[in-house]
Amino acid sequence: MWSTDSQFLRSQPSTHPLAASPSISNSIYSPDHGGVGNLRAWFSYEELAEATDGFSGSNLLGEGGFKCVYKGLLADGREVAVKQLKIGGSQGEHEFRAEVEIISRVHHRHLVSFVGYCISEHQRLHVYQYVLNNTLHYHLHCEGRPVMDWATRIKVSAGAARGLTYLHEDCHPRIIHRDIKSSNILLDDNFDAQVADFGLEKLAMDSNTHVTTRVMGTFGYMAPEYASSGKLTEKSDVFSFG
Structure with a gap:
């Protein structure tokens, strides 16, 4: 995981009811x-x-x-x-x-x-x-679900792509998700996509390729160059999205 030594998590007094625990900052x-x-x-x-x-x-x-x-x-x-x-x-x-x-x-x-x-x-x-309409994986693969029509598939794909574009281009620093897959794309009642599960994301601190010794993600969705070398870029998410 990336460093959390940011001033963003500013120090607070220890008057919070749970802050007495010595194991918690x-x-x-x-x-x-x-x-x-x-x-x-x-x-x-x-x-x-x-x-x-x-x-x-x-x-x-x-x-x-x-x-x-x-x-x-x-x-x-x-x-x-x-x-x-x-x-x-x-x-x-x-x-x-x-x-x-x-x-x-x-x-x-x-x-x-x-x-x-x-x-x-x-x-x-x-x-x-709470997002009402379950995940893309549920609608594509669960037994008994009606076949998702192409217009809806394109709508979901475009929405997920816009979410990823925001993470990669509009966040400062940029964010690489690292675990894009159909079960991490939630759908609302209008079948608008919402990318979920930021437990594996990685901040890209600069434009250079980031190398991590801790490869995380889901087999089958993971970019081969990331899995083999630990080199992480936005292209890793693009591979998973594809």
Whole structure:
């Protein structure tokens, strides 16, 4: 993962109710629950447990190598998707902080909307707007689904491409997603695409090829030059998109 030593995660006093834990950096907290940087909301673990009915299996939306995602209903009536990271300890905190910093600066109609976050002991959670119409993978591959017509396929492809273009060209620094695949493209009720899951993204600090010793992504979608050499560029996402 890329470095999180940014002034964006500015230091906060230790008056936050969860900041007393010595295993958690105080810089992630805002004492008035206003969040970090321009994040809109901080949630307690208890709030999210209640919203998801105790992270019930009946609310499980999906599961990956590093996360489980649950549907939740907040006290104010908003439907959300709660992503619970599986990684614990210092590595989990590092990746959580990195992801929080990225998501807080990304806003586009074709990227899933971030609502807030929670950090408690070894628990790391993100809260996103719930997207009603499941994933592109679901509509293309699940049994019993009607065949998606070409006009809808083109609409979804164009929307996902616009989301990626924003990450690659309009974010500063640029963002490389690293895990573009059909299950990470969510669809709303109008079949507008929203690119999701920024758990593997990489900030491109300059125009040079970035080399990482930690190759991450999904086999079959991963660009061969990235898989073999660790050289990461926007073209890696373009290969996955194709």
